[in-house]
Amino acid sequence: MNVILAADIGGTTCKLGIFDEALSLLEKWEINTDISNEGQNILTNVHASFRSRIEKMGFKMEDCHGVGLGMPGPVNFTNGILNGCINLNIEGKSPVSSIFEEISGVKTIVDNDANVAALGEQFKGAGHGHSEVVMITLGTGVGGGVISDGRLIHGIGGSGGEVGHITVDFDERFHCNCGKKGCLETVASATGMVNLAVFHYEKDFKDTVLATEIKDETVTSKSIVEAAIAGDKLGEFVVEEAARYLAIAMSNISVITNPGYFIFGGGVSEAGNYLTDKIRKYYTPLTFPPAAGDMEIVMAELGNDAGMYGAARLVKQYLM
């Protein structure tokens, strides 16, 4: 039997896994991410940890079909080059797949962390192997991955699946990290909910349990959702608005790739049905009827393991 190695590399820890040829997980563990020395130790540490573990299991690096890596930055999927990554202390372009192939002697495939997480959830988690799936991760930002016919869509420059940058706020009230305004991320991420709370507190809703936190600049998406569930008018309005903007983005995705499942992950998605019921309310009237009927919203199931599973899946899809 040959094995597949997969790692989801984050700014703090790297999740590593060894899979068999049927993509069953044999072992998983974590190592710390050493971002010193401009991130140059990261790949050698991952390789050393893989090597040590597979040798204990009785395998050699030559027994590996390939290595899949998820990276927390923009990756050119075609050539495996990472184009800078602040979280890993890496500036400029870094040919991650070539470097890892050189260190390990094993074919390596690289994609960004949002894409590998989407692919992991699609084949092993909430997507149940369905071939038409979109994942939307609501964290500090809004990440995503679009899967059609069982494969991630990358597009010409790797911006496929960058659903956080769909324009939905045509009032263009808040700046996005990408340089423009109006992105889904500015109104539906954790940061986006805070943007909306501050904006509408000043404009419409002075009478709110969130007033002190807003004045102290300590308000969070978590406290906004909690206030909303407890019946606070500002909290309710912000969740309603975030849901409406998500529904706009989803209705557009539905006539471009027509997924059967939208999988929600990330901290904000912990609002669960309270959020998704509102999304559905706006989604249905906004959406081309033949596409709307087939849509299901589900919650991510793999947590932090999703990226590792997706990285392994890439090896199976492209290197075997």
Add this chain to the structure above:
Amino acid sequence: MNVILAADIGGTTCKLGIFDEALSLLEKWEINTDISNEGQNILTNVHASFRSRIEKMGFKMEDCHGVGLGMPGPVNFTNGILNGCINLNIEGKSPVSSIFEEISGVKTIVDNDANVAALGEQFKGAGHGHSEVVMITLGTGVGGGVISDGRLIHGIGGSGGEVGHITVDFDERFHCNCGKKGCLETVASATGMVNLAVFHYEKDFKDTVLATEIKDETVTSKSIVEAAIAGDKLGEFVVEEAARYLAIAMSNISVITNPGYFIFGGGVSEAGNYLTDKIRKYYTPLTFPPAAGDMEIVMAELGNDAGMYGAARLVKQYLM
């Protein structure tokens, strides 16, 4: 040598073509579409015409790799079932691929006309074989096709590429044939430009050369574009608005599938650079910067032959 048969079936005529294995066109011709008898003669007529032509060329039906058909209605790509088609006088579900396979004894693949036209332009026309392409056809409605990694995206129910139903007019001023409001088609097709002209004539621009046509309900997108180019304020405003709405839809597509080319076809696209220069002006500031830089707008090159080429391409992709 074996051949590929392809037909683009329209409400008035059917375009038929015979291709070699490298997808070079050997012969093309047209027959009239006979929609009598609830459309039941259409496929038998297409088959008879193919059979007669290939026998003159010295081939038999058994020498065919497959048949590709484009149909002017909603098609389930997975099973080749057409779900009703007013233009062909067909009510209810019709298993087009099974029927044609039974008549001809040759494997048959079926898709809708907008998709096969997009695929034809992608591999043989303005897309120059580029793997990441979106086609937008501006006619009475707005049709389209989304191609990623060289293949059409269908999605779970065939609504992939229905770009005319992206919501862009959040004022929801005009009804769409699909049953909802706010679709790109209601503001950027030939009908959509008329919608905008009538709406803004009454609201903002009484002083226009289009006044008589608007009052007589004879105004067309052609006269609107001509008035705009001649400097008429209402005409200019309508083309500007249509361009802005197209740019919104394209900016969203760019972060979902990230195409390198947008191909414009259909009558409205004859406005050419006058329209596309305005689209670019709105597109760039609206679009995620890494995606915007790679985008090119080009004009369709194959005219009415695009669907026939795309249908042949489907045979090569799925039946050979």
